[in-house]
Amino acid sequence: MxxxxxxxxxxxxxxxxxxxxxxxxxxxxxxxxxxxxxxxxxxxxxxxxxxxxxxxxxxxxxxxxxxxxxxxxxxxxxxLREPGRGGYRAELGPLALYEYVLDVQTDEWRADLPLHEIAVRAEHSPTAGHVYLVGPDGRQHLMTYPVAEVGEEQVRTFVVDVHNAIAGAKAFQRERPSLLRQAEADLRRVRTDTxxxxxxxxxxxxxxxxxxxxxxxxxxxxxxxxxxxxxxxxxxxxxx
The missing domain is CATH 1.10.287 (Helix Hairpins)
Structure with missing residues (x-):
């Protein structure tokens, strides 16, 4: 109705x-x-x-x-101007691996280390895994991981990941100037392309x-x- x-x-x-x-x-x-x-x-x-x-x-x-x-x-x-840390990759105790840096957080040392300026290697004993880290200043630091807490394979895998990330970071640093020039040119073109x-x-x-x-x-x-x-x-x- x-x-x-x-x-x-x-x-x-x-x-x-x-x-x-x-x-x-x-x-x-x-x-x-x-x-x-x-x-x-x-x-x-x-x-x-x-x-x-x-x-x-x-x-x-x-x-x-x-x-x-x-x-x-x-x-x-x-x-390209300020890459920062980049994406997260992996971590092992006080070490956190990112795309461009290795973050160290220990009681004595806290820093973001540029990957293209460091080196890393691993050694093992029956009781522990050892990660030797060479910082940008050339000094060597030792990280120890008891086998009871962190397995040998886990330590080796992390060090391999760091090695590969270092290679990638060095390649990025080599290419960064030309990539930045191209990116700045692209930005100018995009801004004016209406x-x-x-x-x-x-x-x-x-x-x-x-x-x-x-x-x-x-x-x-x-x-x-x-x-x-x-x-x-x-x-x-x-x-x-």
Whole structure:
């Protein structure tokens, strides 16, 4: 009943003047005349709004894409300038291996050691594994791992991981200057490459200009005003 009441109220609102004008069969043609004028205007407005919204969305998407590309290029340059630790790889007691550094955390020594400046080797005795670490200053440090706590295979595996990471870090350091130059050039290019934004804005300008000169919507509004006039002349009430 509520739905029916709402439907009746909506019909009376759309076709004001009384029940017979809103529902009577004798006024079908007048209602169709008004509905046709309304539908024509709304269809044109809906199509124009959809086209304009699409063009604006394309500008926003192109702008956002450019920002992302610039941000990604900036992050790449920043990484090459200051690589930091890099990704985590493995750890063994007080030693934590990262992509570019070996983090040491003992009671006597706390430091991030650049991998390309250190060396490491392992030795074993029946009771313990020994990791010899040569720091950037050339001094050698000994880390001892009792076999009862850390197995020989675990120590050897960690030292192999460190060896491989050192090789990777040294290669990265050799290549870093050229990689940085390329990354900075890419950043400059990305910052100045606004081709997609320009195309999107030109398309938006073209759509806006074409719609501004399109006479179909003003004509449809005039046609709807004329339909309102005819309905008012028939019923004494003017549709909103």
């Amino acid at each position: 509520l739905v029916a009441a709402v439907a009746v109220g909506w019909q009376l609102h759309r076709y004001p003047g009384g029940w017979k004008y809103a529902f009577g069969n004798e006024h079908d043609a007048a209602r169709r005349d008004l509905q046709t004028a309304r539908g024509a205007l709304r269809g044109l407005e809906r199509t124009a709004q959809k086209e304009l919204s699409g063009a604006r969305a394309a500008v926003e998407a192109a702008t956002a894409s450019h920002r992302r590309r610039v941000r990604d290029a900036e992050l790449h340059v920043a990484h 081709t997609e934004q320009t195309k999107a804005r030109l398309h938006l300008d073209a759509v806006t200009a074409r719609q501004s000169g399109d006479t179909r919507i003003p004509q449809a509004r005039q046609a709807l005003d004329a339909a309102h006039d005819r309905w008012h002349a028939l019923t004494g009430s003017r549709p909103s």
